[in-house]
Amino acid sequence: MTAMTFPDLDNYVQDPLHPVKPNVPTFAGPDEIPSHVPPELVKSCGLMFSPEFLAAPHEYMAAMQHNFPPIFYDVTPYRNAWHLTKHEDCLFVLRHADIFRNLEASPFPRDPDDYFFFIPQEVDPPQHRKYRNIVDPLFCPAGIKTLEGLIRQRAIDIIDGFVGDGECNFNTAFGRPLPVSVFLDIMGLPQDMRDTFVGWADIMIHSSDQAEIADAFGKAIVYLRGAIAEKKANPDGGVVSLIANAEIEGRKLSDKEVFGFVCFLWIGGLDTVYATLNNIWLWLAQNPDRVQEIIDRPDDIDKIVEELLRRYSVTFSTRVVMKDIEMRGVQIKKGDRVMTVLPSANFDPEVFPNPLEVDFDRPRKTILAFTVGVHSCMGGHLARMELKIALQEWLKRIPKFSVKPGAQIAFKPGGVVGPAAVPLVW
Numbered sequence: 529m530t531a532m533t534f535p536d537l538d539n540y541v542q543d544p545l546h547p548v549k550p551n552v553p554t555f556a557g558p559d560e561i562p563s564h565v566p567p568e569l570v571k572s573c574g575l576m577f578s579p580e581f582l583a584a585p586h587e588y589m590a591a592m593q594h595n596f597p598p599i600f601y602d603v604t605p606y607r608n609a610w611h612l613t614k615h616e617d618c619l620f621v622l623r624h625a626d627i628f629r630n631l632e633a634s635p636f637p638r639d640p641d642d643y644f645f646f647i648p649q650e651v652d653p654p655q656h657r658k659y660r661n662i663v664d665p666l667f668c669p670a671g672i673k674t675l676e677g678l679i680r681q682r683a684i685d686i687i688d689g690f691v692g693d694g695e696c697n698f699n700t701a702f703g704r705p706l707p708v709s710v711f712l713d714i715m716g717l718p719q720d721m722r723d724t725f726v727g728w729a730d731i732m733i734h735s736s737d738q739a740e741i742a743d744a745f746g747k748a749i750v751y752l753r754g755a756i757a758e759k760k761a762n763p764d765g766g767v768v769s770l771i772a773n774a775e776i777e778g779r780k781l782s783d784k785e786v787f788g789f790v791c792f793l794w795i796g797g798l799d800t801v802y803a804t805l806n807n808i809w810l811w812l813a814q815n816p817d818r819v820q821e822i823i824d825r826p827d828d829i830d831k832i833v834e835e836l837l838r839r840y841s842v843t844f845s846t847r848v849v850m851k852d853i854e855m856r857g858v859q860i861k862k863g864d865r866v867m868t869v870l871p872s873a874n875f876d877p878e879v880f881p882n883p884l885e886v887d888f889d890r891p892r893k894t895i896l897a898f899t900v901g902v903h904s905c906m907g908g909h910l911a912r913m914e915l916k917i918a919l920q921e922w923l924k925r926i927p928k929f930s931v932k933p934g935a936q937i938a939f940k941p942g943g944v945v946g947p948a949a950v951p952l953v954w
């Protein structure tokens with residue numbers, strides 16, 4: 529047990545113009561457990577990397593509702609943290625940005641002497657809103673609606689390219705090209721970088737080798753810095769250009785602000801929709817009767833998408849606690865890290881009865897795929913639009929399909945959950 533040293537978080541100034549690494553203690557492994565953690569709440573749940581998790585990740589996260597206490601202290605070689613699985617507790621954390629702050633929320637390695645924040649994720653209110661205001665007009669429902677035609681045509685073109693083959697690996701044929709090419713268009717980044725970007729992001733999100741992650745991130749940093757310089761010199765209509773030339777309260781964003789902002793969008797936008805599509809198409813291929821149900825209910829497409837996002841949410845949120853607090857009788861101390869296990873909260877049977885069942889007629893409840901509160905996902909409306917169009921255009925052209933006989937489905941380890949390949953035949 530480690531005696532807890534309280535970090536000087538009260539005096540920490542979160543200044544994106546002069547970013548300083550926050551002094552949050554990091555505990556890792558069984559020898560670094562703060563003394564206030566009761567031994568009976570210390571667990572190693574194996575989330576993200578263990579063979580038990582990787583055998584069937586969503587079923588595993590559903591089972592966490594009864595296999596683990598609702599709040600427990602998870603111990604891993606990477607970073608120990610409280611894990612919360614109840615829907616109500618996750619909502620409480622995510623809706624109280626004053627108590628649970630987004631310090632060091634992103635795990636990617638940064639030079640402490642040349643620190644930057646991942647914006648907007650690691651900037652809390654009141655500054656957070658100023659950054660979101662720059663991009664929200666593009667990513668709000670009305671902004672995303674203007675992209676509908678482009679996304680639909682892109683989906684049709686991609687499917688037309690392989691529909692005659694009678695088979696494909698869904699991930700590389702459609703799951704990746706659709707959201708990544710749309711994202712590159714929105715950002716104003718070149719389409720020919722698609723596979724290189726995905727390769728770097730894949731290592732950063734799914735590898736557990738720190739040297740490999742640092743190498744991939746280093747390459748992305750060099751590329752993005754070059755792209756930002758180019759957009760400053762030659763502005764265009766893309767989001768990189770918008771951020772590079774944006775102003776807050778009459779001043780241009782600093783180089784570190786621009787970089788941290790573009791870099792976070794790059795990380796947030798590349799892997800998440802891709803993994804979501806892969807999970808959903810695996811389920812569709814295994815459930816032809818449910819495919820027919822989707823085809824038969826065209827007017828219900830929005831609630832169909834919402835239920836699939838609940839059943840197949842792919843990622844997690846972490847926070848740092850700013851004051852001692854008790855939740856369900858558990859003492860959580862200032863400086864502790866908390867992780868909301870969002871996919872597990874989406875399987876909370878008190879909110880979603882028969883949680884593993886895909887039920888398009890569930891009563892409407894807040895789903896946690898994109899979190900809620902100030903840091904709720906900026907790309908949520910884009911992701912919903914892409915899923916909707918993908919379902920509509922795919923099922924028009926390929927209404928009957930199944931997993932290729934003999935294919936073994938393996939899931940990728942890491943912070944975005946999804947199958948490594950989904951071979952399909954029709």
Ligand code: HEM
Binds near residue numbers: 650804845870903906
């Ligand atoms: C199905 C797809 C997606 C899922 C499941 C997802 C999930 C999430 C989650 C859980 C968060 C909260 C992180 C936190 O609380 O610390 C988040 C934040 C964010 N996401 Fe997404 N995301 C998706 C797609 C996208 C896309 C396509 C983009 C970019 C175009 C994007 C950009 C962002 C940004 C910028 C934030 C930070 C928001 C803030 O802190 O204000 N996301 N996302």
